[in-house]
Amino acid sequence: xxxxxxxxxxxxxxxxxxxxxxxxxxxxxxxxxxxxxxxxxxxxxxxxxxxxxxxxxxxxxxxxxxxxxxxxxxxxxxxxxxxxxxxxxxxxxxxxxxxxxxxxxxxxxxxxxxxxxxxxxxxxxxxxxxxxxxxxxxxxxxxxxxxxxxxxxxxxxxxxxxxxxxxxxxxxxxxxxxxxxxxxxxxxxxxxxxxxxxxxxxxxxxxxxxxxxxxxxxxxxxxxxxxxxxxxxxxxxxxxxxxxxxxxxxxxxxxxxxxxxxxxxxxxxxxxxxxxxxxxxxxxxxxxxxxxxxxxxxxxxxxxxxxxxxxxx
Amino acid sequence: xxxxxxxxxxxxxxxxxxxxxxxxxxxxxxxxxxxxxxxxxxxxxxxxxxxxxxxxxxxxxxxxxxxxxxxxxxxxxxxxxxxxxxxxxxxxxxxxxxxxxxxxxxxxxxxxxxxx
Amino acid sequence: xxxxxxxxxxxxxxxxxxxxxxxxxxxxxxxxxxxxxxxxxxxxxxxxxxxxxxxxxxxxxxxxxxxxxxxxxxxxxxxxxxxxxxxxxxxxxxxxxxxxxxxxxxxxxxxxxxxxxxxxxxxxxxxxxxxxxxxxxxxxxxxxxxxxxxxxxxxxxxxxxxxxxxxxxxxxxxxxxxxxxxxxxxxxxxxxxxxxxxxxxxxxxxxxxxxxxxxxxxxxxxxxxxxxxxxxxxxxxxxxxxxxxxxxxxxxxxxxxxxxxxxxxxxxxxxxxxxxxxxxxxxxxxxxxxxxxxxxxxxxxxxxxxxxxxxxxxxxxxxxxxxxxxxxxxxxxxxxxxxxxxxxxxxxxxxxxxxxxxxxxxxxxxxxxxxxxxxxxxxxxxxxxxxxxxxxx
Numbered sequence: 027x028x029x030x031x032x033x034x035x036x037x038x039x040x041x042x043x044x045x046x047x048x049x050x051x052x053x054x055x056x057x058x059x060x061x062x063x064x065x066x067x068x069x070x071x072x073x074x075x076x077x078x079x080x081x082x083x084x085x086x087x088x089x090x091x092x093x094x095x096x097x098x099x100x101x102x103x104x105x106x107x108x109x110x111x112x113x114x115x116x117x118x119x120x121x122x123x124x125x126x127x128x129x130x131x132x133x134x135x136x137x138x139x140x141x142x143x144x145x146x147x148x149x150x151x152x153x154x155x156x157x158x159x160x161x162x163x164x165x166x167x168x169x170x171x172x173x174x175x176x177x178x179x180x181x182x183x184x185x186x187x188x189x190x191x192x193x194x195x196x197x198x199x200x201x202x203x204x205x206x207x208x209x210x211x212x213x214x215x216x217x218x219x220x221x222x223x224x225x226x227x228x229x230x231x232x233x234x235x236x237x238x239x240x241x242x243x244x245x246x247x248x249x250x251x252x253x254x255x256x257x258x259x260x261x262x263x264x265x266x267x268x269x270x271x272x273x274x275x276x277x278x279x280x281x282x283x284x285x286x287x288x289x290x291x292x293x294x295x296x297x298x299x300x301x302x303x304x305x306x307x308x309x310x311x312x313x314x315x316x317x318x319x320x321x322x323x324x325x326x327x328x329x330x331x332x333x334x335x336x337x338x339x
Numbered sequence: 340x341x342x343x344x345x346x347x348x349x350x351x352x353x354x355x356x357x358x359x360x361x362x363x364x365x366x367x368x369x370x371x372x373x374x375x376x377x378x379x380x381x382x383x384x385x386x387x388x389x390x391x392x393x394x395x396x397x398x399x400x401x402x403x404x405x406x407x408x409x410x411x412x413x414x415x416x417x418x419x420x421x422x423x424x425x426x427x428x429x430x431x432x433x434x435x436x437x438x439x440x441x442x443x444x445x446x447x448x449x450x451x452x453x454x455x
Numbered sequence: 456x457x458x459x460x461x462x463x464x465x466x467x468x469x470x471x472x473x474x475x476x477x478x479x480x481x482x483x484x485x486x487x488x489x490x491x492x493x494x495x496x497x498x499x500x501x502x503x504x505x506x507x508x509x510x511x512x513x514x515x516x517x518x519x520x521x522x523x524x525x526x527x528x529x530x531x532x533x534x535x536x537x538x539x540x541x542x543x544x545x546x547x548x549x550x551x552x553x554x555x556x557x558x559x560x561x562x563x564x565x566x567x568x569x570x571x572x573x574x575x576x577x578x579x580x581x582x583x584x585x586x587x588x589x590x591x592x593x594x595x596x597x598x599x600x601x602x603x604x605x606x607x608x609x610x611x612x613x614x615x616x617x618x619x620x621x622x623x624x625x626x627x628x629x630x631x632x633x634x635x636x637x638x639x640x641x642x643x644x645x646x647x648x649x650x651x652x653x654x655x656x657x658x659x660x661x662x663x664x665x666x667x668x669x670x671x672x673x674x675x676x677x678x679x680x681x682x683x684x685x686x687x688x689x690x691x692x693x694x695x696x697x698x699x700x701x702x703x704x705x706x707x708x709x710x711x712x713x714x715x716x717x718x719x720x721x722x723x724x725x726x727x728x729x730x731x732x733x734x735x736x737x738x739x740x741x742x743x744x745x746x747x748x749x750x751x752x753x754x755x756x757x758x759x760x761x762x763x764x765x766x767x768x769x770x771x772x773x774x775x776x777x778x779x780x781x782x783x784x785x786x787x788x789x790x791x792x793x794x795x796x797x798x799x800x801x802x803x804x805x806x807x808x809x810x811x812x813x814x815x816x817x818x819x820x821x822x823x824x825x826x827x828x829x830x831x832x833x834x835x836x837x838x839x840x841x842x843x844x845x846x847x848x
Contacts, residue, residue, distance in 0.1 A: 087364070091375060124346045132346075152390050153389050241378060323433075323436055333422055
């Protein structure tokens with residue numbers, strides 16, 4: 027019942043996975059710049075990530091007076107590390123770095139860690155705007171986390187397992203997105219939220235002068251910005267594994283399909299988020315709890331009923 | 340077991356990567372020590388440290404969230420077991436969830452979600 | 456090192472510029488914004504993010520300290536420029552690029568900066584309060600003894616052993632040159648009657664997407680404004696120097712579309728904001744006023760259909776009906792946004808700003824982001840003062 031999911035060699039497995047993550051995240055950032063350039067009528071575009079990287083590598087790091095350095099560093103570096111750990115349980119075709127029996131829960135645990143990291147980054151800087159930004163992120167997180175958790179449960183119920191390989195394999199006949207569209211949409215929204223993308227950029231928005239990134243510069247800022255795109259890429263990858271059939275597809279090898287689907291979904295997310303205005307946390311809270319939560323619960327109910335009937339018949 | 344080992348290796352590789360970036364930055368930046376500056380308050384001298392007791396107005400929501408979060412402890416194993424146990428498992432879980440949702444609706448009526 | 460030069464050359468293709476608007480800086484600011492957008496640069500949201508500090512207009516003498524503080528907060532490599540008029544923008548910013556490319560010079564300057572850091576006491580002047588019996592400075596963060604605060608506004612020392620508290624600032628010789636002290640304890644009761652810390656945060660004058668010269672001294676509890684006090688750091692200065700036929704109408708259109716794009720940018724509708732900014736730039740260039748009005752009318756139609764934006768802006772900053780004439784009574788931010796767009800279209804763009812006295816009441820008890828939206832939805836530029844004492848504030 028579990029084809030695929032072969033362990034990688036420990037030596038180069040994680041390296042390959044992280045390199046792939048870096049490449050995919052970079053592609054997302056480049057697409058973002060191409061779209062931005064096209065919108066503002068500039069020629070070219072696509073090199074912004076490289077230019078930003080060069081600028082930030084040149085720029086001196088900053089620290090504020092009486093800042094909580096340890097917490098700040100943990101918060102700043104944590105985003106990228108969380109994305110890396112997520113990718114470790116993601117099955118790319120038939121390969122996975124870590125074939126955890128509870129891979130789905132691990133994914134959830136890592137994006138809950140993002141709560142801590144963003145807040146720590148905001149707190150550690152000892153400045154008003156990052157502090158406000160950090161707490162804003164918690165407000166957003168309280169809104170999206172439960173729908174996300176339930177949206178993760180839906181594929182698990184359908185596959186009867188928490189192992190990522192099993193969930194991918196259970197989509198042999200029909201991709202989950204077809205009969206769990208609500209869960210898919212909620213999952214994508216949550217991916218945008220925990221990677222601090224529009225419409226959930228309130229923790230870093232202009233009205234608090236950059237929020238959590240306000241006092242960061244140099245490699246600290248680089249890590250946060252990279253972390254955002256890495257989380258978005260990892261989330262897109264998981265969306266493919268959970269809902270879009272993983273590596274299934276004709277002709278090409280499954281890892282190529284997987285990467286292709288991830289990249290396409292990532293680019294779609296990058297393009298989509300440019301069009302959505304930013305939400306304030308208090309606008310999201312009530313709708314997420316009062317509308318979002320019942321809807322996703324209904325979805326899980328439907329999935330559970332269908333699964334039981336499917337098994338019994 | 341080797342699954343966890345690989346996770347640990349991934350973690351180590353990620354940390355090494357982050358450390359490597361910091362090391363690279365030492366080489367390429369215009370100054371290797373960080374600039375200690377006052378926090379940005381639009382050009383004014385900050386009168387107070389920002390680290391203070393922050394009033395998180397959404398604290399009622401955290402309590403409701405906690406209830407659901409503990410419930411998720413049951414949800415994940417339940418997801419694995421549902422196909423085997425059948426309709427009874429679904430009924431029990433959704434009765435439980437219904438009770439929790441009633442709590443959410445009450446909290447909403449009490450205005451816990453406003454002024455998030 | 457070759458690597459450093461290569462990095463420098465790549466890095467300056469995308470500079471981040473912190474734009475600080477000084478006295479009579481509106482025209483320069485618009486020119487700078489345009490230049491930044493054309494070159495694909497980024498407007499920095501905070502000095503920590505910036506390579507270039509760009510001051511548009513003049514800096515009044517009493518503001519020179521503030522600008523120096525901003526300059527100090529830029530991490531290297533950095534460059535600074537004062538732009539007196541819109542026509543100088545391009546050349547000045549190119550000069551900044553040259554400075555940024557000079558890698559050796561930047562390294563030397565940063566080394567100098569580092570060398571002077573240990574005595575980072577640049578706010579010199581104020582002396583210590585009474586004798587210091589402060590405990591170790593490690594935990595400024597949190598340990599409050601309940602409520603041992605003297606009056607409002609006093610910065611306070613944190614004592615580990617209770618009973619000793621003194622006002623005043625302390626400097627020098629410690630790792631913490633900040634006026635010592637932490638957020639006030641027990642300063643404000645919030646709407647539930649809880650005793651909570653209140654932080655004093657001044658908003659403006661050098662804040663991105665903020666009216667020039669406006670200062671809003673807020674007391675924040677969490678992110679809600681408890682109380683606010685307004686003042687002007689400097690006056691508005693002359694009108695935008697727009698000549699030619701229908702100059703005043705054009706100037707009004709430019710100013711209104713500037714305000715609209717700022718409000719839209721803060722509300723998160725970046726695409727619309729960019730479009731309105733494009734109309735503003737076109738008007739500055741001398742495009743036909745009718746064209747501009749048509750584009751703005753189209754924007755207005757699009758915005759009316761945008762239900763998410765409407766939900767964001769509706770109910771924000773409601774001004775009660777029946778105030779003094781000149782106050783847009785009975786409106787909230789959404790109405791004012793539409794009114795601004797309609798006024799540009801109809802060519803009846805009003806002259807002066809809204810009296811400042813409204814603002815503290817509007818912002819009491821609302822969140823910081825809502826404060827920004829309220830401020831952006833009002834035309835709060837000070838009435839054009841006569842040139843002779845325009846800078847006297």
